[in-house]
Amino acid sequence: MDRQRISALAHADHPIAAPLSDNSVSRLLGRALRDGTERILDLGCGRGEWLLRAAEERPGVRAYGVDLDADTITRARQVITAKGLGDRIALVAGDAGAYTAEAPFDLVLCIGATHAFGGLLPTLEAVRRHLAPGGSVLVGDGFWEREPDQGTLDAGFAVDEFADLATTVDRVVAAGWTPTYGHVSTVEEWDEYEWSWTGSLSRWALDHPDDPGSGAALGAAAEHRTAWLRGYRRTLGFVTLVLRRTPDDKEGSERPVSR
Ligand SMILES: C[S@@+](CC[C@H](N)C(=O)[O-])C[C@H]1O[C@@H](n2cnc3c(N)ncnc32)[C@H](O)[C@@H]1O
Incomplete structure (x- = not known):
């Protein structure tokens, strides 16, 4: 069974492919969608769930999404059309790094897909060419809640893949961004996500014992x-940040106070 099919089955009951509750998603969108936000872009949009929710909440929004997974994009288009939002949400299958669009965006999202660009800071650098002046970014990425132990490394992670939360945010600030909001996923959100992931996939397998993929x-x-x-x-850990560019003459003003 290929990775895409596994992912589709695993996310059946948790369409946002990140450890975020519905309340957190709404709150983060509420902070990121400002007055006058018209065009939004999601890089690595998966099923387009963030775009769907944004378009449903804001009738003036036009949304664009790109994801490498063509099957997921096809299924997402069907859902979007069924909800009557086909004229306001456009999805394309392809590499987010190669995505070109006609005009800049008021809000650019990249949630759980920073590996598409080689990490958080390269993602933010890539986002800049899509962002309208004064626009916002909603980015979600991992960080280390504590030093990764052998069990974590055995699960396929590398120590230098992430940093602790404070260092992660310091790096973002040093790259010229100002956080205007943020959310750290709780252990309840993680547990809900992982039980959904593993549980939905297992339930499907048990319900379809004759399927060759079960x-x-x-x-x-x-x-x-x-x-x-x-x-x-x-x-x-998983942190989701709402960011705006720090004006050039203010860069450095948020340097951490040394103690
Ligand atoms: C963890 S999922 C997150 C999906 C979505 N952002 C969400 O929050 O529900 C990561 C997504 O990134 C996509 N992806 C990975 N590499 C990519 C690339 N180079 N270009 C576009 N999408 C990519 C995957 O196909 C997958 O749908």
């Missing part, structure tokens, strides 16, 4: 559950 699906769910429970649970 054994692989059960195996993938078990492997993921072990990597989470014996590995990165309470070690890998």
Whole structure:
């Protein structure tokens, strides 16, 4: 069974592919969508769930999304059309790094997809060419809640993949961005996400014992559950930031106070 099918089944009950509750998603969108926000772009949009929610909440918004996974984009288009939003949300299948659009965007999102650009800071650098002057960014990425132990490394992570939260935010600020809001996913949000991921996939496998992919699906769910429970649970964090460019003459004014 290929990775895309596993991911589609695993996210059946948690369409946002990140450890964020519905309340957190609404609050973050509420902070990121400012008065006058008209055009928004989601890089690595997955099922387009952020764009759907933004378009439903803001009738004036036109939304664009790009994702490498063509099957996911096809399914997302069907959902968007069924909801009557096909004229306001346009999705394309392709590499977010190669995405070109006609005009800048008031808000650019990249949630859980910074690996598409090689990490958080390269993502923010890439976002700049899409961003209208004064525009906002909504970016979600991992950080280390604590030093990764062997279980976390065995789950496939590298120590230098992330930094602690304060260092992560310092790096973003040093790159010329000002956080205007942020959310750190709680352990409840993580548990809900991971139980949904592993549980939905397992349930599908048990409900479809004759499907040739059911054994692989059960195996993938078990492997993921072990990597989470014996590995990165309470070690890998997830932070979602609302950012705006720091004016050039103000850069450096937020340097951390040394103690
Ligand atoms: C963890 S999911 C997040 C999806 C979505 N942002 C969300 O919050 O629900 C990461 C997504 O990034 C996409 N992706 C990975 N590399 C990409 C690339 N180079 N260009 C576009 N999308 C990419 C994957 O296909 C996947 O849908």
